[in-house]
Amino acid sequence: MFSSSEFRTDGKIQILTRSLHTAVSILLTMALLLPAPALALDKSTESDVVPRCLINLDLCTLAYQLYHQSLCLPLDPWYDVFSRVGSDRRDNICRFTHEYAAKLGNPMTMATIASGDSSHNGYYSGPNAARGWANSNTNLDPIITNYQQIDARLPAFTRDGEIFIALTAPSYLTKNIKTIEGMRYRSKPxxxxxxxxxxxxxxxxxxxDDHLVVFEGGTGVAGNTEPAWSLMGFVLMRKTATGRDAYIVFRGSRSGSALSKTVWKAxxxxxxxxxxxxxxxxxRSGKQIQQPLISKVGTVxxxxxxxxxxxxGPITACCKYLEQKYSPPEHIYVTGHSLGAGLASQFVSAVVQGGYGDELRxxxxxxxxxxxxxxxxAQPIPGNPDWAASFDKTSPTAEHYWVEGDDVVEATAGRMVGLLIDKGEHCGEQKKLNKIASCNDNPHEVFVIRGALLRDMPKDALIASLGSESTWGYYDSFAKMIAGEPKSxxxxxxxxxxxxxxxxxxxMLQKYNFGGETEQWLEHVYARMIADKSSYIGPKFQSTxxxxxxxxxxxVxxxxxPPAADAAQELDTLANDFTSxxxxxxxxxxxxxxxxxxxxxxxxxxxxxxKDLQSNTTINTCLESKAN
Known part of the structure; x- marks a missing residue:
């Protein structure tokens, strides 16, 4: 019934030259990528017994989790479903979503309408228009987010291309978070x-006991172009046995599968x-540039x-706010995975050898x-060799973990380096982990790194407990996600x-405000796209x-x-909806x-x-169908 995938965009890229193929392949790899049992640990000593390298990695998972929760269309936040070669279908979706974003820029009206609840504050972001600002960069996919939706104690899920993804940070971290706040721009920068x-x-x-403040930032900047805004990480004040530690965490990149155009035009x-x-x-990692704000030495x-x-700006404000509420942290840890690792590395550089550090202090x-x-x-190259040498001297405690076979990390050995890609170098003490024998997933993945770290740690009750928690899964269908049957x-x-x-x-669906967000988008975007002739290949009657x-x-x-009187009536109505x-x-x-x-x-x-849904053949068939 739901088996056709003939209209998906082919993600394979036709290479013009052998050299360009190698360069783009290196860059392309960069973006590929149960409620857990609580540990029987005393809160006052927990920070001292969980290995630091694992805490930082699990905080990277939390950053991904919070970002995925902020996405307003979790069933297809990247608009993969609408990719169809030869038509303007996806382009129209993006164009109309940019226009729809302007409606979200008025939180007193649209946010209340979308949620059906005046308490829903609607901290929307994405294109400038979603903030009520001018000059949205319409070359960027309009990925709409709402910071109000995040909840560290619930998992996140999205559909990513042809798979579903679910992720959750371990409970030893999330159960101790008391407060979540956000820091975003008040006016257009x-x-x-x-x-x-x-x-x-x-x-x-x-x-x-812990206090987490998420911060906003932009990606998609190319020179002087406007960014797309989103949750880019958080600052966490985490209680320890002797005081508090501060963690500054950057999220990695997220995207779907319809990316050939992005790869070429980036x-x-x-x-x-x-x-x-x-x-x-x-x-945009093939070129090293001078940026004294980040480093006064070398290029980045x-x-x-x-x-x-x-x-x-938001990170500084997060730290300044937390400084006013708590005594100084005993340690400041900065971490990130993939894109987040590149940002984290340059952030520490900005603190210890850049102009930003003077302002921050x-x-x-x-x-x-x-x-x-x-x-x-899984750190991509943050800067050139001169930069890295200076960084390692000024920040001798820095570490970099990755799993053997990760092309993002090992790309510096490629023959295109110095030809199409400026020579760069990693920073920190290099901690290479052996491959996991039974794992066929991309070694760049967070959960693969986690598995390799746990494998190499001394086996005791703590490590066994940490290893019993699954934090990340990829699934072929919604039904397999609910059943806990991953392909990963x-x-x-x-x-x-x-x-x-x-x-x-x-x-989870209530925190996503799933129905309200989806209804509004269907009305203001999808209904417009489906009536536009350019969304189709070949002629169509406008009446159709x-x-x-x-x-x-x-x-819509x-x-x-409103809900029906009983479950049986709801199921019958849903089954009839499929017929129409x-x-x-x-x-x-x-x-x-x-x-x-x-x-x-x-x-x-x-x-x-x-159980109700699975009792109906029509509904169950949809839930069991592979995403396509």
């Missing part, structure tokens, strides 16, 4: 660093940067050096900035990868397209209906996407259980 920021409340738990020698903003930042990788300054005087420690994972590696001793469960699904648009609006109306949908939108993969959205909307609003 006119230069960087820019310090006109505002703090806002997100989540307050009844227990815990390069200076190919054309204007266009596509997924995270990938554009990743892929261009993509990260263009992106990092957009985060410095003046703003946050009591923190021990000279003892800032970097722990990077599961470490020996781990309890499967049951992250999204029948017990937590409704709460108008009928499809009316069907979409009818679907059904999603907004099947074959009438023109593309099976989009019909599957819309129908899945309708199912999850009812789960959010009515409490239909997974």
């Amino acid at each position: 006119t230069g960087f660093p820019y310090n006109d920021v505002e703090r806002f409340q997100i989540r307050q738990y009844i227990d815990g 390069q200076d020698y190919i054309g204007t940067a266009k596509g997924n903003p995270d990938w554009i930042t990743d892929l 990788t261009q993509g990260f050096a263009e992106s990092l300054p957009t985060m410095l 003046n703003e946050v005087k009591s923190w021990p900035w000279n003892n800032t420690t970097l722990t990077a994972y 590696f599961v470490a020996t001793g781990a309890q499967g990868a049951k992250i999204v469960t029948p017990e937590n699904l409704q709460n 397209l108008d009928e499809r648009q009316k069907l979409v609006m009818d679907i 109306g059904r999603m907004r209906k 949908l099947d074959g009438n939108l023109g593309l099976e993969n989009e019909e599957q996407w819309v129908y899945t959205a309708m199912i999850l909307d009812r789960v959010q609003k009515t409490g239909l259980s997974i």
Whole structure:
């Protein structure tokens, strides 16, 4: 019933020359990428017994988790479903979403409408328009986020291309978080660093000792172009046995699978940067530039050096705010994975050998900035050899972990370095981990690095407990995600990868405001796209397209209906909804996407259980269908 994938964009790139193929391949690799049992540890000693390299890596997972939770369209945040070779379908989706973002820029109206709840604050971001600012960069995919949706104690899930992904940081970290706040720009930045920021409340738990403040930043910058805004990391004040430690954590890049255009157009020698903003930042890594704000010595990788300054104002504000609430931290740890590792490395450089460090010490005087420690994972090249040599002298405690076979890390050995890619070098003490014998996943992945670290640690009760928690999983279908049956590696001793469960699904959907966000987007974007002739290959009667648009609006109306009196009635209605949908939108993969959205909307609003859904053949077939 939902088997067609014929309209997906082929992700393979036709290479013009052998040399260009090698260079792009190196860059391309950079972006590929159960509620856990609580550890029986006393809170006052927990920070001292969990290995530091594992704490930092698990915080990288938390950064990914919070970002995924902020995505307003978790079923397809990257618009992969709408890629169709030969049509303007995805381009139209992006164009209309940019226009829709302007409606989100008025939080007093659109946010309340979208949520159906005046308490939903609507801290939207993405293109400038989502903030009510001018000059959105329409070359960038309009990935809409809402910072209000994040909840460290719940997992996250999204559909990424042809798979579902679920992720959650281990409970030893998340159970101790008491407060989550955010720091974002109050007005449109006119230069960087820019310090006109505002703090806002997100989540307050009844227990815990730790304080987390997420910060905003931009990716997709190419020279003087406008960025796409999103959650780029957080500052965490974490209680220890003797005081507190501060962690500054940068997230890595996230994207779907329809990326050939991004790969080609992110390069200076190919054309204007266009596509997924995270990938554009990743892929602008072939050139080293001078940036005294980040380092007064040597040169630094261009993509990260263009992106990092957009985060410095909010990061400074986070640290200054936490300085006012707590005694100075005993240690400052900075970490990140992949893109996050590049940003973290350059951030520490900015602190210890860049102009930014002078400003930071003046703003946050009591923190021990000279003892800032970097722990990077799967680090792309942050700068040139002169920069790296200076960095290692000024920051001798820095470490870099990666797994053998990671092309992002090992790209410096390629013959294209120095030809199409400026010569660069990693920083920190290099900690190479052997491959995991039973793992066929990309060694660049966070969960692969975690498995390798745990494998090499002394086996005791603590490590066994840490290893029993699955933090990341890829799944072929929604049903397999709920069942905890991943296609990705599961470490020996781990309890499967049951992250999204029948017990937590409704709460997750409510925090996503899944139905409200999806309904609004279907009405303001998808309904417009489906009635536009340029969205199709070949001629179409406008009357046919108008009928499809009316069907979409009818679907929106059904999603907004109040819950039925009982579960049986809801199931019958959902099954009938498929009959009206099947074959009438023109593309099976989009019909599957819309129908899945309708199912999850009812789960959010009515409490239909997974068991209820699986009892109906039509609904269960959709949930078991492989994403395409």
